[in-house]
Amino acid sequence: MHQIYDIAASFGDYWKSQSGKQGVRRDWLAVWRNWVRREKFIPQQRAAAQQRTRDRPIGEMLTDTGW
Structure with missing residues (x-):
């Protein structure tokens, strides 16, 4: 179910740009x-990983250099 929110955000960002x-x-x-x-x-396995990313604080994501 969380995937639909990601899809909607992607749709909105794409068309707004x-x-x-x-x-x-x-x-x-x-x-x-x-x-x-x-x-x-x-x-589901990848969706669970995305949920963990979504739950991370923004400061932690911005300073993560592991990608």
Whole structure:
């Protein structure tokens, strides 16, 4: 269930970053449906790892050099 929040955030960030004609759509609901259809859902193991990342304090994530 947490994946849908990540998908929605990705959708919003992507389209907010588009400028001009690229960021204009007639039917945003259709754009959203297509975005979700193309999304690859993550198996539970990876989803659990993402949850652990989401629970980390922002300061810890910003200073993490392990990536």
